[in-house]
Amino acid sequence: MSVGSGKFLDVDRLRGWIGREETVTDTVDADLVRKFNAALDLPVGQPATGDVAPLLIHFCLGQPAVPTGQLGGDGHPQKGGFLPLVPLPRRMWAGGSLRFSDDLKVGDTVRRVSRIAEVSVKDGRSGTLCFVTVDHRFDIDGRVVIEERQDIVYREAATGGPAAKPAAPAEPVAPGTHRRVVTPGAPLLFRYSALTFNGHRIHYDRAYARDVELYPGLVVHGPLQATLLLHFAAELKGGAPASFSFRGQSPLFDDDRINLHAVERDGTLSLWTMRDGGPVAMSAEARWV
Ligand SMILES: CC(C)(COP(=O)(O)OP(=O)(O)OC[C@H]1O[C@@H](n2cnc3c(N)ncnc32)[C@H](O)[C@@H]1OP(=O)(O)O)[C@@H](O)C(=O)NCCC(=O)NCCSC(=O)C[C@](C)(O)C(=O)O
Known part of the structure; x- marks a missing residue:
């Protein structure tokens, strides 16, 4: 199948990855929690077995330990194993949705079962896009605690010179009722990568x-x-939501101030990030029912 600007992607072959599974097990250890809290400027404390672990720490668990010599040119494990061999070079995390049934606690041994759920090719304003959707199920001794759907997007190679930052919208984005500013900088990005x-x-x-x-x-x-x-x-509402979804609309960069915004409607929080002046970078929704 041919999609967009003459690019040839063998979509049927790529869809052959649908159903492929990967299972890994990892432990929420106290040291990871300490470092996660430190990286995100949360109170570090002295996490102990049984303490509730910070939300979304599961993104750190069970990541593939591929030898450095076997990484691809972008620094990710080469495609063609668990993830399909998409012949587009620029990967981004496009979005996701999560349902939480219970907290993760320090000391928990967590199993993640991941499955390729969908592969689709679209024509975007920025060129050909290949979306790979991965379903993850996290359980502790068979008790499911987090269900997650992750959308990865692969994009065509960039051409020309370095891109400008996404333009600010003509109409300013109305601010949220609740606001916070985070200054990212290279050390935060490096620590989160680590x-x-x-x-x-x-x-x-x-x-x-x-x-x-x-x-x-x-x-x-x-x-x-x-x-x-x-x-x-979670801070605004005094507790973790039952579900959370997010979608990356445009990228943010290390020298941008990250403005966090939130507006509550009928118990649901709509949230977004944006640099000063916009546009919206990530939009999200948190629900407590
Ligand atoms: C994704 C980009 C390139 C598409 O930008 P575009 O302008 O080309 O797309 P579009 O024209 O707006 O949309 C085309 C189609 O794609 C869909 N679409 C469009 N966006 C999404 C989305 N997010 N999730 C799901 N679907 C999406 C959209 O709905 C439409 O579908 P349709 O034809 O059926 O109507 C653009 O929106 C963008 O740059 N978003 C920001 C992405 C970002 O900054 N991600 C985080 C940083 S990368 C990262 O964390 C990496 C990491 C952690 O190392 C790691 O590899 O996992």
Whole structure:
């Protein structure tokens, strides 16, 4: 099947990955919790067995420990194993949705079963996009605690010079009722990459981000933005929601101030990140029922 600007993607072959599964087990250890809290400027404390672990720490668990010599040029494990061999070079975390049935606690041994749920190709304004949807189920001794749907997008190679930042919208985005500012900077991005064992060079290798993927700076991780928004939501409502979904609309960079915004309607929080002046970078929704 041919999609967009003459690119040839063998969609039927890529869809052959649907149903492929991967199972890994990991432990929420106290040291990970300490470092997660420190990286995100949360109270570090002295996490002990049985303490509730911070929301979305599961993004750090069971990440593939691929030998460095076997990484792809972008710093991710090479495609073609669990993830389909998509012949588009620029990967981004496009979005996700989560349902929480219980807290994760320090000391929990967590099993993750991941399954390729969908592969689709679309024509986007920025070129051909290949979306890979992965379903993850996290359980403790068979008791499911988190169900997650993750959307990964692969994009065509960039051409020309480094891209400008996404333009501010003509109509300013109305501010949320609740607001907070986070200043990311390279150390936060580096520490989050380390916590999630994510070698993706767009987050820490400025020359690669600028000269190869043509971004105007280091890219702020999608899961990091989701974590900032979910922690903000839980703080505003005094507890973790039952479900949370998010979608990356445009990238943010390390020299942007991340403005977190939230508006409550009928008990549901709509949230978003954006740099000063916009546009919206990630939009999200947290529900308590
Ligand atoms: C994804 C981009 C390139 C598409 O931008 P576009 O302008 O080309 O797309 P579009 O024209 O707006 O939309 C085309 C189609 O794609 C769909 N679509 C469009 N966006 C999404 C989305 N997010 N999730 C799901 N679907 C999406 C959209 O609904 C439409 O579908 P349709 O034809 O059926 O109507 C653009 O929206 C963008 O740049 N978003 C920001 C992504 C981002 O910053 N992610 C976090 C940083 S990367 C990262 O964390 C990485 C990590 C952690 O290392 C790691 O590899 O996992």
